[in-house]
Amino acid sequence: MSAAAAAAAQGVTAARGFEAAGVVAGLKSTGKRDLAVVVNRGPDKVGAAVFTSNRAKANPIIWSRQAVADGVVEAVVLNSGGANCFTGSFGFQTTHQTAEAAAEALGVSAGDILVCSTGLIGTGDETFRAKVLSGTADAIAQLSADGGAAASEAIMTTDTRPKRAVVSHAGWTVGGMAKGAGMLAPGLATMLVVITTDAKLTAAEADTALRRATHLTFDRLDSDGCMSTNDQVTLLASGASGVAPDLDAFAMALTEVCADLAQQLQADAEGASHNISIQVVHAASEEDAVTVGRSVARNNLFKAAIFGNDPNWGRVLAAIGTTDAAFDPYDVDVWFNGVRVCTAGGPDRPREEVDLTPRATGILIDLKVGDAEATILTNDLTHDYVHENSAYSS
């Protein structure tokens, strides 16, 4: 393993000042790891987080939003195997007790513990609570400075592989882990992600950098248009490097880690056979570019056409015609994998010239009205997507 690969394998424990663990709490019927803890050993205990904008928020989201408000976070407890969403006051008490249990074991305040859950909505009964509480104790007992890999496995649900990324800079490091393979659509965050850094940051700096990075990465991943109830992206900063970074350089490194994790989520999306990158250029505004790209990303007919290796530009134009972005539908160019199949709203190169067999698929939409651009990542609509989401409850 190269040094870079070894660093990436650490994920949340690549940066100094962090310990993690991933254990078997018995929540997954498969008997695989299903509970993770990530602890910030300091010296700083800076935390920031962004949450799903879905109004249907899971209990851990309701708890964590309050807990992170003061910018101080000691640890994050994450479980797979149950979303603890729409489980009533019993479910909220479970989250609260989880934070209390972790706080007591770590000798800190429960108000500085974040909790994340993922799995089937409506799951959160007494058995769930008992397993989460004992798993939390087990994980804290097993915390180690190289526990990042085990932690990244413990948060997987339908993911086929763990997702970790690390970027090292002169003097400081940013590393992270993510889970998510479906219900991926923007709403600030779109999955469970924990990112750690040993850079010295104030809470405000961490918050600003995190919002900037997620806005450009996770917010632009729209695999299936379905927004989760449990999404949370958390950034923990230990200051253990002793280095206060240039904030632009830090934001760039953080964005790089987020983009890497977002691409890993896209590549592992449920049942997908194409990773589709929709680049919208010459838009009047970045917002317009995002709106246009997202409208294509959410069009089932377009997504099914890509699955069928069909460069159906008519479906692209039909999708963007539903938006209120500034452009003339009869002056738009569309490219599929480098071939301009539509010029000024009319046919250009024959469809036979387009090869859509590679998994990586590039759509370029030229609106010809301004200088702004944005790229939205999505996936195709496949038989396997339908199969996984009709057979697996989440």
Next chain:
Amino acid sequence: MSAAAAAAAQGVTAARGFEAAGVVAGLKSTGKRDLAVVVNRGPDKVGAAVFTSNRAKANPIIWSRQAVADGVVEAVVLNSGGANCFTGSFGFQTTHQTAEAAAEALGVSAGDILVCSTGLIGTGDETFRAKVLSGTADAIAQLSADGGAAASEAIMTTDTRPKRAVVSHAGWTVGGMAKGAGMLAPGLATMLVVITTDAKLTAAEADTALRRATHLTFDRLDSDGCMSTNDQVTLLASGASGVAPDLDAFAMALTEVCADLAQQLQADAEGASHNISIQVVHAASEEDAVTVGRSVARNNLFKAAIFGNDPNWGRVLAAIGTTDAAFDPYDVDVWFNGVRVCTAGGPDRPREEVDLTPRATGILIDLKVGDAEATILTNDLTHDYVHENSAYSS
């Protein structure tokens, strides 16, 4: 055949004053009927129409919007086998020439001829034009007072069966035909529909009644969230009954015909295995009820769950949580086929009690905030939907 069934079989020729024909113009590779003409023989020549709100509008839409503006319509020419959308000025000239050819053969003004096209976007070359023009001449030569059935066949694309409906009232009749099996989502109209009546109506009365009826029917059918570029619903009134109807009674009969056709479109939606009716009750406003219902109808995870006979109420709550409608996510009840599986945002009856094997599926969402309600019709997301829309270009 009963009298009612015989009347329904007539569709657009059930009302007095109308003739229609459906012929083989050679646009469909299958050699089936692909061009229809519906002519109003009067004495009145009242017409009204609603169109797709997609900004990407096909050439026939651009033409017909102008042609119907004065409330006078002599005939409608409709073809399947090519959408004539994004085919440039050549395509617009094709539509114009079609109207001219029909007008000349009928001895009327081209400005009183509406044109509708459906099929693959980008199709509209010289061969297409030649076939449409010769088919228009053929159809006009074959016009008859019982041509409604043939006309309804000629507008089919991926439809597995023609769609017709008739409602007779004391003294007057409303009949219609529709095509559409995919790309069904609201935007005023969502398919090609022609409705005829022998009631005596002014253009303003016809327009008002049509907008009211489509608002409550076709606008609430959202099979796959994809809005077409070619949708048009046209109402022709001949006044041949000599009866000026009570306008409320007429609007009700027209709504009944539209609702019947909308249900036929839902039942024939591409690849669907469930007809899902999403009823939202106790909403603060009708708009809120529509917003909530539509958000569930467009959620791929919910649609895939129904395909899998899974009463996944968590996906319903996750979908409605993305809207800004007035309700408390923790005070919502959800019923699947008569079984309340979620009460006040928490689990209620066990999922085992719900039988989702029938094709007809009823979801009831009680928002508990007001007195408004609305019902959205949709379909499930199936392997066959993916297959048909990845293998068939439209």
